Each structure stands twice: as structure tokens, then as C-alpha cells.
Amino acid sequence: MKVGIIGLRGSGKTTIFNSLTGHMVHSEGLGGKKGCALGLTKVPDKRIDRLSSIFSPKKTVYAQIHFTDFPGSTKDEKGFSDETLRKLSDVDALALVLKGFSSGVTPAPVEDINTVLADMILSDIILAERSMQRLEKSRQDSGLLSIITKIHSHLSRDRCLALLPLDESEEHQIAGYTFVTRKPVLVVLNIGEDDAFVMPADKVEDVCKEQGWRFLQICGSMEEEIAQLKPEDQAAFLKDLGVDEPARDRFIQASYGLLDLVSFFTVGDDEVRSWPIRRGTNAVKAAGKIHSDIERGFIRAEVIGYEDFIQCGDLQTARKKGMLRLEGKEYQVRDGDIITFRFNV
Ligand SMILES: Nc1nc2c(ncn2[C@@H]2O[C@H](COP(=O)(O)OP(=O)(O)O)[C@@H](O)[C@H]2O)c(=O)[nH]1
Ligand SMILES: [Mg+2]
Known part of the structure; x- marks a missing residue:
């Protein structure tokens, strides 16, 4: 990040x-x-x-x-x-x-925050205007033109673009633009x-x-x-x-x-490590952060929340007490989860 x-x-x-x-x-x-x-x-x-x-x-x-x-x-x-x-x-x-x-x-x-804000908005307005002119001339991509026009009118009300809800397809179409707001x-x-x-x-x-x-x-x-x-x-x-x-x-x-990142942890004698992921990431995608092989050969995840782990003291105790949960591919990883992935490639 x-x-x-x-x-x-x-x-x-x-x-x-x-x-x-x-x-x-x-x-x-x-x-x-x-x-x-x-x-x-x-x-x-x-x-x-x-x-x-x-x-x-x-x-x-x-x-x-x-x-x-x-x-x-x-x-x-x-x-x-x-x-x-x-x-x-x-x-x-x-x-x-x-x-x-x-x-x-x-x-x-x-005064300063308003100066910088105005600057950021102006930057985006200039970008939108340039793009609108080009798209109007070429008359090719009317879908994109209507999104940029919507963006332009939103900016003209002195509002950052982060406040403008866009659907997935709209986001995808403007992914190549650097709108700072x-x-x-x-x-x-x-x-x-x-x-x-x-x-x-x-x-x-x-x-x-x-x-x-x-x-x-x-x-x-x-x-x-x-x-x-x-x-x-x-x-x-x-x-x-x-x-x-x-x-x-x-x-x-x-x-x-700011980016709605959460962390899951992997632990062991070799390495204790924090892995940043977007909130809402599922177990199989989280596994892919570590290695694509683990994503591909994903069998299950053994999961324990950080607080539960600290109460148990170690993984053996957690296992004995039945505190290690077995989760599948679709499990939504939570902040502080300690995970061992089982996989087979
Ligand atoms: N008194 C005081 N001076 C600061 C503080 N932060 C930065 N400065 C001084 O302000 C000047 C500009 O800081 P700088 O970090 O170079 O600003 P930049 O242009 O935004 O990178 C320097 O002379 C700094 O020593 C602060 O918190 N208190
Ligand atoms: Mg500086």
C-alpha cells in the first residue's frame, strides 16, 4: 500500500x-x-x-x-x-x-485546507473537461462520456469524487483516469x-x-x-x-x-507475520496473498481469533479445547485471525 x-x-x-x-x-x-x-x-x-x-x-x-x-x-x-x-x-x-x-x-x-481542496477539485475538473472534449469529438464511447459528464457535474458542486457512488462497471471504465479526489x-x-x-x-x-x-x-x-x-x-x-x-x-x-485494510496472521517457529488484506476478503483469496499454490490447492483454513489464541496460550491447547475452527474457501477473514492453511498441489 x-x-x-x-x-x-x-x-x-x-x-x-x-x-x-x-x-x-x-x-x-x-x-x-x-x-x-x-x-x-x-x-x-x-x-x-x-x-x-x-x-x-x-x-x-x-x-x-x-x-x-x-x-x-x-x-x-x-x-x-x-x-x-x-x-x-x-x-x-x-x-x-x-x-x-x-x-x-x-x-x-x-484557509489552507480549502486551498488544497480547491486545487484537487480543479485538477479533476480539468481532467474531466479534457476527456469530455476528446470523447465528444470522437463520438465513440457515449457510455464513458456520460460517466465523465456525471463526474464533472459532481465536481462542479465542490464535492470530492470519493463521495460519488459509482457501480462496478463505471469504476472499471474510469480506472485509467487519475482523479485525485x-x-x-x-x-x-x-x-x-x-x-x-x-x-x-x-x-x-x-x-x-x-x-x-x-x-x-x-x-x-x-x-x-x-x-x-x-x-x-x-x-x-x-x-x-x-x-x-x-x-x-x-x-x-x-x-x-483509510483503505479498509485488516490483518490476518501466520505464526510458527520460522516466522510470525502480518498480512494486509481488504476487509471482506475470503479465505482462499487470503491464501493467495501468501502464495498462488496455496490458493490453487486450498483445502481448508484452521482459524483462531487473536484474543482466543492469547487465552489458550498456544496452538496445541487451542486444538485440544476445540478452539481452532475449520473454515472453507468462502470464509470471510476477520481482523486478527491467526490462520494455518491446509493445501495440496
Ligand atoms: N515549530 C515547528 N516547526 C516545524 C514543525 N514542522 C515543521 N517545521 C518547520 O517548518 C519548516 C518547513 O517544514 P518542511 O517539513 O520542510 O515542510 P514541507 O515543505 O511541507 O516539506 C521547516 O523549517 C521545519 O523545521 C512543527 O511542528 N513545529
Ligand atoms: Mg518538503
Whole structure:
């Protein structure tokens, strides 16, 4: 899964990117004007920590998210550049960073969120208009033209496309278009460490609610400092602050939630691993995430929920107690299921 970090220049995108990935991209460096910085981060999951301590496997694998730090736009640039759009076509979700800390200038997050929103909508309107002109001229695909026309009129009401219900066939027909407002968005209000300024966070949240966006508040510069500490010092620092997890973990988990992903786990002496799947995925498709052979030769899945497993303590006990359920191909995998697949190829 890939998340693109967008927002106006100076909102703290690179700072947050660094805190998420543990990278140290210089503030005016890569992310500043042109290129994009790329980073991989694991999705923290206390259940995997626990399973790993139970099995002491050779390898522990967490789910991962790719973050891309996009170059920021300034307020007077309109829409996204073609270059940026090309890169955005590749991301599954967006994290929109808003400047909420004061740096001599008072932050204006409400104005900023509306600026970026208008930019995103404008980008999609331009794309829709270009496509409508082309389709009208060629007179070939009237079905597609009517979908794009519907999209255009929806956008003209200042609404993100994620709010426009499309059926499967419509989705399929527009799959090749990069409409930025179709992507799920997490808005991140980047606040200062000790701000006297009263944040109009509720007004920002109102815009989010209107557009179906999620909202999170974070102090980017502090997160960046925490991320640079050694792991053992991080824990002590957080304890001092009286919190049990850094905001970066909430950020990563919220990004994960944007795509309605859930995790199932495989466990053993070799490996304890988290597998991200879309909510509603059935057992045979989940098996295919691990290996196509397991999907092809699927016989059954032995399943136990994470909480039940922890109560039993180990798989033998769970089996004796009859807590391991046998499930077939169509079983809908739930978040936290620990699964052993039986297969035959
Ligand atoms: N005081 C304060 N400064 C920040 C915070 N986040 C970022 N900055 C500063 O704001 C400037 C722009 O940040 P940067 O991450 O490069 O923004 P970008 O252009 O969106 O990538 C840098 O000088 C950062 O040190 C914050 O939470 N508090
Ligand atoms: Mg930057």
C-alpha cells in the first residue's frame, strides 16, 4: 500500500515523512521543490509484538506502508502539475498535511485546507473537461462520456469524487483516469509544541466531515525528534510525556485504515507475520496473498481469533479445547485471525 504526503510548501510534510520513515531528508532537500522522497515503514501492531514474543520466530514481519513525500505547491500554483499527477496515479491514499504551528506567521489551516481542496477539485475538473472534449469529438464511447459528464457535474458542486457512488462497471471504465479526489484522504493538522495560538481544529474537521476525509492532529517536529532517538530512549521519552504510543503510530494505523485494510496472521517457529488484506476478503483469496499454490490447492483454513489464541496460550491447547475452527474457501477473514492453511498441489 502506498500513501502520498501532500500539502502546501512549508506545512511540515518532510518533517512528518522523516518521523514516519526514520529517514533524514533535509527539509529543503528532495521533497522541497521537485523530486519525491520514498520511504518504507512498518505498521506497528502490538498483537504481532506479543505473538513474536510467544513463538520467538527467526523472522517477524509487520505489514508495511510506502510513504511518498510530494513536493509542495505554493498558494498561487493552480491544480497539480502533470508530473505530480503522474506520480499520484500510483498512490492508494493521500495524507494532506496542514500547517498548524506558528513560525513568525500565524497558521491558517482552514484557509489552507480549502486551498488544497480547491486545487484537487480543479485538477479533476480539468481532467474531466479534457476527456469530455476528446470523447465528444470522437463520438465513440457515449457510455464513458456520460460517466465523465456525471463526474464533472459532481465536481462542479465542490464535492470530492470519493463521495460519488459509482457501480462496478463505471469504476472499471474510469480506472485509467487519475482523479485525485477519488482517493481516500487523511488530513494531518501539524501543530506546534507550545502554541499560544488557538487552533480552529473544529473548523478543519468540518471540512473533513463534508468531504468524507479522516482527521488527525500531530506535532510533527516532536515526532521527528522522537523518531531519531534510539528505540530504548523512545520508550522512556514517551513515558515522561505520559503517552503509551507516539502519534506517528496513530498516523500509520490511520493510513492503514483509510483503505479498509485488516490483518490476518501466520505464526510458527520460522516466522510470525502480518498480512494486509481488504476487509471482506475470503479465505482462499487470503491464501493467495501468501502464495498462488496455496490458493490453487486450498483445502481448508484452521482459524483462531487473536484474543482466543492469547487465552489458550498456544496452538496445541487451542486444538485440544476445540478452539481452532475449520473454515472453507468462502470464509470471510476477520481482523486478527491467526490462520494455518491446509493445501495440496
Ligand atoms: N515549530 C515547528 N516547526 C516545524 C514543525 N514542522 C515543521 N517545521 C518547520 O517548518 C519548516 C518547513 O517544514 P518542511 O517539513 O520542510 O515542510 P514541507 O515543505 O511541507 O516539506 C521547516 O523549517 C521545519 O523545521 C512543527 O511542528 N513545529
Ligand atoms: Mg518538503
